[in-house]
Amino acid sequence: MNFSFLPEYLPYFLTGTVSTVAIAFFTVILGVFIGIFIALMRLAKNPLLRFLSSAYVEVIRGTPVLVQIFIIYYGLPIHFPNTVIFGMDLSRFIPGVIALSINSGAYVAEIIRAGIQAIDKGQMEAARSLGLTNAMAMRWIILPQAIRNILPALGNEFVVVIKESSVVMIIGISELMFNTNIVRGATYIPLEPLYVAAAIYFLLTFTLSKVLGVAERRMRSSD
Amino acid sequence: MIETKDLHKKFGKLHVLKGIDLTIDKGEVVVVIGPSGSGKSTFLRCLNLLEHPSHGEIIFEGVNITSRQNDINQQRQKMGMVFQQFNLFPHLTVMKNLTLAPMKLKKLSRENAEAGAMRLLERVGLTDKAQVFPAQLSGGQKQRIAIVRALAMEPDVMLFDEPTSALDPEMVGEVLDVMKKLASDGMTMVVVTHEMGFAREVGTRILFMDEGQVLEDTTPDLLFTDPKTDRAKEFLAKIL
Numbered sequence: 045m046n047f048s049f050l051p052e053y054l055p056y057f058l059t060g061t062v063s064t065v066a067i068a069f070f071t072v073i074l075g076v077f078i079g080i081f082i083a084l085m086r087l088a089k090n091p092l093l094r095f096l097s098s099a100y101v102e103v104i105r106g107t108p109v110l111v112q113i114f115i116i117y118y119g120l121p122i123h124f125p126n127t128v129i130f131g132m133d134l135s136r137f138i139p140g141v142i143a144l145s146i147n148s149g150a151y152v153a154e155i156i157r158a159g160i161q162a163i164d165k166g167q168m169e170a171a172r173s174l175g176l177t178n179a180m181a182m183r184w185i186i187l188p189q190a191i192r193n194i195l196p197a198l199g200n201e202f203v204v205v206i207k208e209s210s211v212v213m214i215i216g217i218s219e220l221m222f223n224t225n226i227v228r229g230a231t232y233i234p235l236e237p238l239y240v241a242a243a244i245y246f247l248l249t250f251t252l253s254k255v256l257g258v259a260e261r262r263m264r265s266s267d
Numbered sequence: 268m269i270e271t272k273d274l275h276k277k278f279g280k281l282h283v284l285k286g287i288d289l290t291i292d293k294g295e296v297v298v299v300i301g302p303s304g305s306g307k308s309t310f311l312r313c314l315n316l317l318e319h320p321s322h323g324e325i326i327f328e329g330v331n332i333t334s335r336q337n338d339i340n341q342q343r344q345k346m347g348m349v350f351q352q353f354n355l356f357p358h359l360t361v362m363k364n365l366t367l368a369p370m371k372l373k374k375l376s377r378e379n380a381e382a383g384a385m386r387l388l389e390r391v392g393l394t395d396k397a398q399v400f401p402a403q404l405s406g407g408q409k410q411r412i413a414i415v416r417a418l419a420m421e422p423d424v425m426l427f428d429e430p431t432s433a434l435d436p437e438m439v440g441e442v443l444d445v446m447k448k449l450a451s452d453g454m455t456m457v458v459v460t461h462e463m464g465f466a467r468e469v470g471t472r473i474l475f476m477d478e479g480q481v482l483e484d485t486t487p488d489l490l491f492t493d494p495k496t497d498r499a500k501e502f503l504a505k506i507l
């Protein structure tokens with residue numbers, strides 16, 4: 045094993061890691077908004093809204109994320125400024141985050157829907173039988189219970205996004221995987237930089253899982 | 268107070284209610300019995316539109332609640348419902364279970380709603396459980412709370428769907444006692460139950476349902492001593 049490249053190229057891994065975390069962070073935030081929106085459509089009375097939202101979910105889940113990223117990157121009519129922040133070119137970073145969020149949003153919508161559907165239907169009936177409107181019953185009875193199922197699954201989605209975000213290297217975003225490839229090219233060491241990348245990804249996801257696990261236990265015990 | 272006119276309900280091809288015409292007056296305690304699957308729950312759930320009838324009308328306090336223009340939430344405030352599975356809100360304390368609807372719908376202040384809730388809890392002997400979550404209650408306690416949760420909206424009629432069927436035998440009595448008190452206070456009640464003792468003691472009227480129809484509509488004493496239809500005879504022979 046040859047890790048002699050590490051001292052010189054460590055900064056590449058570090059800025060790559062920062063980018064990966066930033067991409068995942070913004071993707072999860074945007075993805076949650078998209079997911080809530082799609083889930084609300086899916087629960088709506090209007091059949092057209094329901095159709096559109098389930099079509100969205102099916103198409104996103106039924107096509108490769110790589111294809112989605114290319115389509116968004118080349119298909120978005122807006123050109124974002126070439127400003128570079130933390131080594132990331134916004135004209136690539138923004139479409140990358142948008143594509144990943146559109147993807148993640150479909151999964152988040154399913155998480156939210158499953159969380160809501162897991163609540164016994166007797167809860168809605170009891171609430172409605174008191175005269176509460178559908179919206180009130182959602183707000184005061186269903187969502188507070190569903191959120192306990194949804195939050196842990198959302199945390200897990202964050203972990204997934206960290207890993208999946210590596211695919212945006214394909215549009216030249218200098219996140220961890222992209223930078224790892226630079227190191228491999230520059231040093232002619234094909235394998236060991238990948239070990240470093242794997243270790244960093246694992247450290248990120250493992251730490252996040254543990255933190256989320258603690259948060260989840262806190263939430264449960266505060267009942 | 269409640270009138271149903273030619274009420275039908277279908278679930279897809281399954282014809283569950285086949286024309287129910289009834290008038291329930293204020294102060295009546297109507298007990299509904301019949302074999303499993305005969306449509307008792309469906310009938311009860313139609314009365315507050317938890318199930319929407321496929322055909323027919325329901326008039327409640329002079330309002331046709333099945334009409335498209337009607338906002339059912341108004342009448343539901345006047346119709347309490349108690350479920351077999353209690354359906355208490357597990358994320359809320361007993362107090363909040365009782366005060367949520369009055370505060371949101373009647374715009375009661377917290378103080379007023381809580382004072383009302385305490386009076387109700389006193390009626391069922393559970394004042395000490397006000398700050399407890401439903402998971403910490405026994406089945407009988409849960410159902411008593413579910414009853415007062417419905418009463419907190421000061422309904423004109425109470426609908427009960429097998430309120431004691433999910434209870435351990437030793438807890439049935441405490442729930443029936445609450446219902447008996449309610450009946451003697453003059454509450455209009457429609458009760459689906461297999462508790463024939465209760466039916467005989469507090470029922471002012473009994474309906475025997477079979478295959479989506481009301482086959483007998485009489486008093487408990489008359490039904491138990493002299494059932495008119497063979498189906499009712501068979502059914503009573505099995506359960507008495």
Ligand SMILES: Nc1ncnc2c1ncn2[C@@H]1O[C@H](COP(=O)(O)OP(=O)(O)OP(=O)(O)O)[C@@H](O)[C@H]1O
Pocket residue numbers: 278281283301302303304305306307308309310
């Ligand atoms: N939501 C539904 N969708 C489809 N079928 C239903 C639905 N609800 C009830 N049914 C069917 O309608 C019929 C009548 O059901 P219902 O619950 O009214 O009977 P019940 O008299 O209350 O019986 P039980 O004594 O077992 O509670 C049954 O065959 C039942 O399977």
Ligand SMILES: [Mg+2]
Pocket residue numbers: 307308309429
């Ligand atoms: Mg039933």
